[in-house]
Amino acid sequence: MSNQRIRFFFMVMAAFLGLSLQVSAQQFSVHATADTNHIRLGEPVKLQVEVKIPASLKGQYQLSMAVLPDSFEHFEVVERAKLDTLAPTADFSGIFRQTTTLTSFDSGQWNIPPIKYELIKPDQTVDSAFTEPLVIDVNTVAVDTSKAFKPIKSIRGVAWNFMDYIWYFVMGGVAVLLIGFVIWWFFLRKKKAPVVVAPPAPKETPYQVAMRELHTLETDQPWHQDVKAYYTTLTDVLRNYFEQQFKIAALEQTSAELLQNIKPVTILNQQRDKLQAILTVADLAKFAKLQPSPEDHAECLQKAIAIVEWTKPKPVAETAGEKAAPTKSAL
Structure with a gap:
């Protein structure tokens, strides 16, 4: 009788433990x-x-x-x-x-x-x-203290190679010839269509906003007060410009993601080296507590201005109008 009670006790405990394991396995x-x-x-x-x-x-x-x-x-x-x-x-x-x-x-x-x-x-x-x-x-990285410390080397850019972009120049030349043919066909062979007054342009284009903010940084030189805030403002100006001008979600991307996503934009990818140099110095100043030299501050600012100047939209409509005006007087 005692053995039956012990056997019954162990059967109940085994069933209880199995139920508990099943319940716990199904918890969030x-x-x-x-x-x-x-x-x-x-x-x-x-x-x-x-x-x-x-x-x-x-x-x-x-x-x-x-x-x-x-x-x-x-x-x-x-x-x-x-x-x-x-x-x-x-x-x-x-x-x-x-x-x-x-x-x-x-x-x-x-x-x-x-x-x-x-x-x-x-x-x-x-x-x-x-x-x-x-x-x-x-x-930290292991340092051999028995050897003398060497100075930090400056950032070096890759030399520009014409052969890397030769196909862009060829395609650009073909595009210019096609545009010239279309202008000759529609504006010289046919009567000029009535001038349509375009709606007024926005007060400031993305290019104008970016250049105004960059020139403000050049005038105020805020790196004398707060280096980290200066590089944050500088990179935000570029990221806002990329979003407005090229529809790239630059504000939501890391530096590596941004450099990867500008590749399809040819005119912006041509300035990849300058942008990478700016982002490298900015990330080190913001996250690695690096203190760049005053020359680095001014150099990064000038590179940012050069990127915006290089990628600014060309006034195609105004250029076509200037070419067509002398033709009208000759006729």
Whole structure:
């Protein structure tokens, strides 16, 4: 009789433990992992967060995904990957993963704090879950103190090569010939169409706004008061100009993403070296606490002016009108 009671007790405990494991496996949960716990200054670390939704909800939920700020707790966000949706399982109706690339320019042992996620159920109740805190060691680059320190070298640009752009010149020449033929055909062989008064142009074009703000920086020279604020303003002027002139979402992109996305814009990609030099010095001044020299401040400003001048829109309509005016008097 005693053995039967012991056997019954163990059967009840096994059933209870199995039910508990099944319930716990179906809870809303988040889990964070890092591909490494040791980096050097400026090296990347990939943070992957996995979110699991219990199968009992079956899509009847709202998931509030956390968004890391661009800068937090000694870390900078370099890249945000798209949210991946995995195939559902018997226990989970939704499994999501997202990878964020981080870096740090401060040496020491830093914590990636817990990240909060919220799940809104059909009855409007909210479940919250947090990721585990992660510790990342950021180490400096080893320096051989037995050797003498060498001065920092200045930024060197790549020499301009005509052969790299020869096809652009060829295509440009063909385009000029075609435009000239069209003008000759419609304006010299046929009667000139009545002049249509164009609507008034905006008060300031993107080019005019950018040049006005750059000349203000040149006059005020704000780097004497705050170097970091100066480079932030300088790069914002360029990013706003790219958005307005070329429809590039420059304000939402990192420096590396911006340099990648200007490649399809030929006239802007021709100034890639100048833009890369400006962004490199600006990132070092803002994030790595580098103190560029006064010559670097003025040089970056002049490069920004040169980029805007090179990429400004050409007044095609006005040029065509100037060519057509002498023809009218000759007739």
